[in-house]
Amino acid sequence: MIIAVDAVGGDHYPESPVQGSIQAVEEDDSLRVILLGPEELVNEELNKYEYDRERISVQDAPEIIGMDESPAQAVKSKKNSSITVGLGLQRAGKCNGFISAGNTGALLAASTFILGKLKGVSRPTIAATFPTIKGFRLLVDAGANLEMRPEMYYQFARMGVIYAREVMKIDDPQIGLINVGEEKEKGTEDVKEAYNLLSPLPEFIGNIEGGDIFSAKADILLCDGFVGNVLLKFGESIPGAVKQIIEAELKKEAQRGKPQAPPTKLIQSSLSMFNPENVGGVPFLGVDGVSMVGHGGSSALAVKNMIFNAVKCVENNINEKIIASLNS
Known part of the structure; x- marks a missing residue:
């Protein structure tokens, strides 16, 4: 190789x-x-x-x-x-x-x-790994195509299933279309048409909302590149933000006369899944x-x-x- x-x-x-x-x-x-x-x-x-x-x-x-x-x-x-x-x-x-x-x-x-x-x-896509409580899942598109035609959602979903199954070793990966509601009538016209194209796929479970992402309701998190890139960068910011919040709270406790050692190792271990270094890089599918x-x-x-x-x-x-x- x-x-x-x-x-x-x-x-x-x-x-x-x-x-x-x-x-x-x-x-x-x-x-x-x-x-x-x-x-x-x-x-x-x-x-x-x-x-x-x-x-x-x-x-x-x-x-x-x-x-x-x-x-x-x-x-x-x-x-x-x-x-x-x-x-x-x-x-x-x-x-x-x-x-x-x-x-x-x-x-x-x-x-x-x-x-x-x-x-x-029709167009290549960036498929990125995204951390959830069940481990890494696949976010696609993660920034290559800021605007997408309905058929692109369908192609990216099918490519994502192959990558998730073969490389990420996720058995029977499920596809979720990120939307503002679970109902099939929700979203823009392109997203609604994408829903119709995806519906025949046995892996498609329908629309998922923002609150379903970290819980890994779906294994393939499908969206346009604008939404995907925002989500990806948001996920990368979480470890640093959580660490600052916890350390600030511990500092307040210390000022109240309750000194405690910052649980640095615990924090780092708990948030290690958010570290992009553990994956290294993502493919252009x-x-x-x-x-x-x-x-x-x-x-x-x-x-x-x-x-x-x-x-x-x-x-x-x-x-x-x-x-x-x-x-x-």
């Missing part, structure tokens, strides 16, 4: 991509990694560590796409960027997947343009390849987990199963 890694993607490059790649090959003897970025910069970071030189190589990609650049313009103008070169390697069959913690819009645009779309897919994007602030741990998530997609033949599902 060969995974190409964007060594200059995210806020902590090249440290996090390099360290995460080294950790990944140390844990999986069958894995090889190609690091993409300015060769001198990447090698300078690699030389700080002991690593298996037979299983980690560097591919020169001298141009860097910044986090604030226009996605379409960056992909067109920077033909030698780590993103375009890495996806080109995958298209040429020289690696099995590509991961990056860089510019999400640029990665989506490049993945669609270079890898193409799977048969039967619908592209003809394996392309995954991680949080801009990804650490080495997040990069390592993103690599392993890409491996799972390849090993479980996600794309072949999506094609079969959409064209059956």
Whole structure:
């Protein structure tokens, strides 16, 4: 298995991509990694560590796409960027997947343009994991498509079922359409039409409301990218907010003469499911390849987990199963 890694993607490059790649090959003897970025910069970071030189190589990609650049313009103008070169390697069959913690819009645009779309897919989507009391569930779309046509909800739902079952190992995943009420008549015209298209699917349980999300009433949380991205960012903010609330309350108790040690370890353990590093990255479902994007602030741990998530997609033949599902 060969995974190409964007060594200059995210806020902590090249440290996090390099360290995460080294950790990944140390844990999986069958894995090889190609690091993409300015060769001198990447090698300078690699030389700080002991690593298996037979299983980690560097591919020169001298141009860097910044986090604030226009996605379409960056992909067109920077033909030698780590993103375009890495996806080109995958298209040429020289690696099995590509991961990056860089510019999400640029990665989506490049993945669609270079890898193409799977048969039967109108638009690719970002499928993100979302924490619930029953563990991680799948949120789709998580920001790739701010406005969606009814048929896109249907396609994303079917792709999400494949990913949830094959990679997340959720038995019999259920689909819930996020709406302002459970009744089928609720929502915009597009959402109501999406409900009608989804109704024949055996996995579809109907509309779900905001209060159903953390309780995991459904395993596939289906919505447009505008709602999905807001939900995703809200979920990521919860651990820090809860920690501040608890520590503030403990401080008040101490001022009242009731000193207590902050239960830091308990707080961190309880909220660990909200940490995106434990998942690493999420796929662009619908592209003809394996392309995954991680949080801009990804650490080495997040990069390592993103690599392993890409491996799972390849090993479980996600794309072949999506094609079969959409064209059956």
